[in-house]
Amino acid sequence: MLEVKSFTFNPFSENTYLLYDETGEAVIVDPGCYDKNEQVELDEFISENQLKPTLLLNTHCHIDHVLGNAHVKAKYKVPLWIHKHEEQILRAVSSYASNYGFPNYQQSQADLFIKEGKEIKFGTTLLQSLFVPGHAPGHLVFYHKESKTCIGGDTLFQESIGRTDLPGGDHETLLRAIKTELFQLPDDVIVYPGHGPTTTIGFEKQHNPFVGLNARF
Numbered sequence: 629m630l631e632v633k634s635f636t637f638n639p640f641s642e643n644t645y646l647l648y649d650e651t652g653e654a655v656i657v658d659p660g661c662y663d664k665n666e667q668v669e670l671d672e673f674i675s676e677n678q679l680k681p682t683l684l685l686n687t688h689c690h691i692d693h694v695l696g697n698a699h700v701k702a703k704y705k706v707p708l709w710i711h712k713h714e715e716q717i718l719r720a721v722s723s724y725a726s727n728y729g730f731p732n733y734q735q736s737q738a739d740l741f742i743k744e745g746k747e748i749k750f751g752t753t754l755l756q757s758l759f760v761p762g763h764a765p766g767h768l769v770f771y772h773k774e775s776k777t778c779i780g781g782d783t784l785f786q787e788s789i790g791r792t793d794l795p796g797g798d799h800e801t802l803l804r805a806i807k808t809e810l811f812q813l814p815d816d817v818i819v820y821p822g823h824g825p826t827t828t829i830g831f832e833k834q835h836n837p838f839v840g841l842n843a844r845f
Protein backbone atom coordinates (compact mmCIF):
# COMPACT_ATOMS: atom_id res chain seq x y z
CA MET A 629 0.00 0.00 0.00
CA LEU A 630 1.29 3.44 -0.88
CA GLU A 631 1.99 5.85 1.96
CA VAL A 632 2.48 9.56 1.41
CA LYS A 633 4.40 11.65 3.91
CA SER A 634 4.53 15.38 3.30
CA PHE A 635 6.92 18.01 4.58
CA THR A 636 6.74 21.75 4.04
CA PHE A 637 10.15 23.30 3.52
CA ASN A 638 11.96 26.55 2.73
CA PRO A 639 10.64 30.14 2.61
CA PHE A 640 8.46 29.26 -0.41
CA SER A 641 6.48 26.78 1.76
CA GLU A 642 7.15 24.06 -0.75
CA ASN A 643 5.71 20.60 -0.19
CA THR A 644 8.21 17.78 -0.32
CA TYR A 645 6.78 14.27 -0.61
CA LEU A 646 8.14 10.96 0.49
CA LEU A 647 6.34 7.99 -1.07
CA TYR A 648 6.86 4.50 0.31
CA ASP A 649 5.20 1.13 0.51
CA GLU A 650 5.22 -2.00 2.65
CA THR A 651 8.61 -3.05 1.31
CA GLY A 652 10.19 0.03 2.89
CA GLU A 653 11.44 1.29 -0.46
CA ALA A 654 10.84 4.99 -0.91
CA VAL A 655 10.92 7.76 -3.50
CA ILE A 656 11.61 11.39 -2.63
CA VAL A 657 9.81 13.93 -4.80
CA ASP A 658 10.88 17.59 -4.93
CA PRO A 659 13.08 17.85 -1.83
CA GLY A 660 12.89 21.49 -0.84
CA CYS A 661 14.97 21.06 2.33
CA TYR A 662 17.64 23.74 2.39
CA ASP A 663 18.84 24.32 5.93
CA LYS A 664 20.18 21.74 8.34
CA ASN A 665 16.98 21.49 10.40
CA GLU A 666 14.94 20.68 7.32
CA GLN A 667 17.42 18.06 6.17
CA VAL A 668 17.38 16.47 9.61
CA GLU A 669 13.58 16.39 9.64
CA LEU A 670 13.54 14.46 6.39
CA ASP A 671 16.40 12.16 7.37
CA GLU A 672 14.93 11.36 10.79
CA PHE A 673 11.60 10.33 9.31
CA ILE A 674 13.40 8.05 6.88
CA SER A 675 15.60 6.45 9.52
CA GLU A 676 12.86 6.16 12.16
CA ASN A 677 10.64 4.34 9.68
CA GLN A 678 13.55 2.29 8.34
CA LEU A 679 12.89 3.38 4.79
CA LYS A 680 15.23 2.88 1.89
CA PRO A 681 15.10 5.64 -0.71
CA THR A 682 15.77 4.30 -4.18
CA LEU A 683 14.95 7.29 -6.38
CA LEU A 684 14.84 11.07 -6.43
CA LEU A 685 12.21 12.66 -8.68
CA ASN A 686 11.54 16.29 -9.56
CA THR A 687 8.15 17.26 -10.95
CA HIS A 688 9.96 20.31 -12.31
CA CYS A 689 13.12 22.18 -11.43
CA HIS A 690 12.26 25.59 -10.01
CA ILE A 691 14.50 26.49 -7.10
CA ASP A 692 11.98 25.76 -4.35
CA HIS A 693 11.66 22.14 -5.53
CA VAL A 694 15.35 21.35 -5.97
CA LEU A 695 17.06 22.97 -2.96
CA GLY A 696 17.51 19.56 -1.32
CA ASN A 697 18.50 17.57 -4.41
CA ALA A 698 22.21 17.60 -3.62
CA HIS A 699 21.63 16.55 -0.01
CA VAL A 700 19.36 13.66 -1.01
CA LYS A 701 21.68 12.45 -3.75
CA ALA A 702 24.70 12.50 -1.47
CA LYS A 703 23.00 11.01 1.58
CA TYR A 704 21.07 8.20 -0.12
CA LYS A 705 23.11 7.65 -3.30
CA VAL A 706 19.98 7.77 -5.41
CA PRO A 707 19.71 8.89 -9.04
CA LEU A 708 17.82 12.04 -9.99
CA TRP A 709 15.17 11.63 -12.67
CA ILE A 710 13.56 14.60 -14.43
CA HIS A 711 11.93 15.38 -17.77
CA LYS A 712 14.43 16.44 -20.42
CA HIS A 713 12.78 19.84 -20.85
CA GLU A 714 13.67 20.65 -17.24
CA GLU A 715 17.40 20.21 -17.74
CA GLN A 716 17.91 23.88 -18.66
CA ILE A 717 15.68 25.02 -15.81
CA LEU A 718 17.73 22.96 -13.37
CA ARG A 719 21.01 24.22 -14.73
CA ALA A 720 19.86 27.83 -14.40
CA VAL A 721 19.17 27.56 -10.67
CA SER A 722 22.79 28.06 -9.60
CA SER A 723 22.87 31.37 -11.50
CA TYR A 724 20.10 32.91 -9.40
CA ALA A 725 20.14 30.95 -6.11
CA SER A 726 22.21 33.58 -4.27
CA ASN A 727 19.89 36.38 -5.34
CA TYR A 728 16.99 34.43 -3.87
CA GLY A 729 18.79 34.03 -0.55
CA PHE A 730 20.24 30.55 -0.99
CA PRO A 731 24.01 31.11 -1.22
CA ASN A 732 24.73 27.51 -0.18
CA TYR A 733 22.71 25.93 -2.97
CA GLN A 734 24.57 23.03 -4.52
CA GLN A 735 23.99 22.14 -8.14
CA SER A 736 23.02 18.59 -8.97
CA GLN A 737 22.63 16.85 -12.29
CA ALA A 738 19.95 14.60 -13.64
CA ASP A 739 20.90 10.97 -14.10
CA LEU A 740 18.01 10.02 -16.33
CA PHE A 741 15.35 11.76 -18.38
CA ILE A 742 11.81 10.53 -17.84
CA LYS A 743 9.63 10.27 -20.92
CA GLU A 744 5.96 11.11 -20.41
CA GLY A 745 3.95 7.96 -19.87
CA LYS A 746 6.91 6.12 -18.38
CA GLU A 747 6.14 3.83 -15.47
CA ILE A 748 8.32 4.35 -12.43
CA LYS A 749 8.76 1.41 -10.12
CA PHE A 750 9.85 1.15 -6.49
CA GLY A 751 8.99 -1.63 -4.03
CA THR A 752 5.72 -3.07 -5.30
CA THR A 753 4.51 0.36 -6.45
CA LEU A 754 4.09 1.61 -10.00
CA LEU A 755 3.78 5.32 -10.68
CA GLN A 756 2.70 6.74 -14.01
CA SER A 757 4.28 9.97 -15.22
CA LEU A 758 1.90 12.43 -16.84
CA PHE A 759 3.20 15.35 -18.89
CA VAL A 760 1.55 18.58 -17.69
CA PRO A 761 3.59 21.51 -19.05
CA GLY A 762 2.70 25.19 -18.81
CA HIS A 763 4.01 26.16 -15.37
CA ALA A 764 7.35 24.74 -16.46
CA PRO A 765 8.24 23.27 -19.86
CA GLY A 766 8.92 19.71 -18.70
CA HIS A 767 6.56 19.46 -15.77
CA LEU A 768 5.58 15.91 -14.78
CA VAL A 769 2.84 14.70 -12.45
CA PHE A 770 3.25 11.32 -10.76
CA TYR A 771 0.09 9.25 -10.52
CA HIS A 772 -0.56 6.11 -8.50
CA LYS A 773 -3.70 4.52 -9.89
CA GLU A 774 -4.48 2.01 -7.12
CA SER A 775 -4.53 4.53 -4.29
CA LYS A 776 -5.82 7.38 -6.48
CA THR A 777 -2.88 9.54 -5.50
CA CYS A 778 -1.43 12.27 -7.64
CA ILE A 779 1.75 14.23 -6.86
CA GLY A 780 0.91 17.36 -8.79
CA GLY A 781 3.84 19.75 -8.35
CA ASP A 782 2.88 23.28 -9.38
CA THR A 783 0.15 22.43 -11.90
CA LEU A 784 -3.15 22.30 -10.01
CA PHE A 785 -3.65 23.79 -6.54
CA GLN A 786 -6.70 24.00 -4.31
CA GLU A 787 -8.77 26.60 -6.20
CA SER A 788 -5.74 27.82 -8.12
CA ILE A 789 -3.14 26.82 -10.71
CA GLY A 790 0.60 27.30 -11.13
CA ARG A 791 1.91 30.68 -12.26
CA THR A 792 2.92 30.89 -15.90
CA ASP A 793 5.06 34.03 -16.00
CA LEU A 794 8.38 32.30 -15.38
CA PRO A 795 10.73 31.29 -18.24
CA GLY A 796 9.24 28.39 -20.19
CA GLY A 797 5.76 29.02 -18.78
CA ASP A 798 2.63 29.33 -20.91
CA HIS A 799 -0.88 29.90 -19.58
CA GLU A 800 -2.86 28.30 -22.41
CA THR A 801 -0.57 25.27 -22.39
CA LEU A 802 -1.16 24.79 -18.67
CA LEU A 803 -4.96 25.09 -18.96
CA ARG A 804 -5.01 22.59 -21.81
CA ALA A 805 -2.70 20.12 -20.06
CA ILE A 806 -4.73 20.18 -16.84
CA LYS A 807 -7.88 19.46 -18.82
CA THR A 808 -6.45 16.75 -21.06
CA GLU A 809 -4.26 15.01 -18.47
CA LEU A 810 -5.43 15.68 -14.91
CA PHE A 811 -9.15 16.08 -15.50
CA GLN A 812 -9.19 12.66 -17.18
CA LEU A 813 -8.43 11.07 -13.82
CA PRO A 814 -11.27 9.88 -11.55
CA ASP A 815 -12.97 12.57 -9.46
CA ASP A 816 -11.86 11.05 -6.17
CA VAL A 817 -8.15 11.19 -6.99
CA ILE A 818 -6.32 13.16 -4.30
CA VAL A 819 -3.92 15.80 -5.57
CA TYR A 820 -0.89 16.51 -3.39
CA PRO A 821 0.32 19.86 -4.69
CA GLY A 822 3.67 21.61 -4.54
CA HIS A 823 2.19 24.31 -2.30
CA GLY A 824 -0.78 24.46 0.02
CA PRO A 825 -3.32 21.81 1.05
CA THR A 826 -4.41 18.70 -0.81
CA THR A 827 -7.46 18.72 -3.05
CA THR A 828 -9.28 16.33 -5.37
CA ILE A 829 -9.80 16.26 -9.11
CA GLY A 830 -13.58 16.38 -8.62
CA PHE A 831 -13.46 19.40 -6.34
CA GLU A 832 -11.27 21.33 -8.76
CA LYS A 833 -13.47 20.42 -11.73
CA GLN A 834 -16.30 22.07 -9.83
CA HIS A 835 -14.63 24.97 -8.07
CA ASN A 836 -11.33 25.88 -9.68
CA PRO A 837 -11.60 29.50 -10.90
CA PHE A 838 -9.15 28.89 -13.78
CA VAL A 839 -10.10 25.48 -15.13
CA GLY A 840 -13.32 24.54 -13.32
CA LEU A 841 -16.91 24.49 -14.61
CA ASN A 842 -17.44 28.15 -13.79
CA ALA A 843 -13.94 29.40 -14.59
CA ARG A 844 -13.73 33.14 -14.13
CA PHE A 845 -10.28 33.83 -15.57
Ligand SMILES: [Zn+2]
Pocket residue numbers: 688690763764782
Ligand atom coordinates in the same frame (compact mmCIF):
# COMPACT_ATOMS: atom_id res chain seq x y z
ZN1 LIG B 1 7.38 25.87 -9.81
Ligand SMILES: [Zn+2]
Pocket residue numbers: 640642690692693782822823
Ligand atom coordinates in the same frame (compact mmCIF):
# COMPACT_ATOMS: atom_id res chain seq x y z
ZN1 LIG C 1 6.85 25.64 -6.38
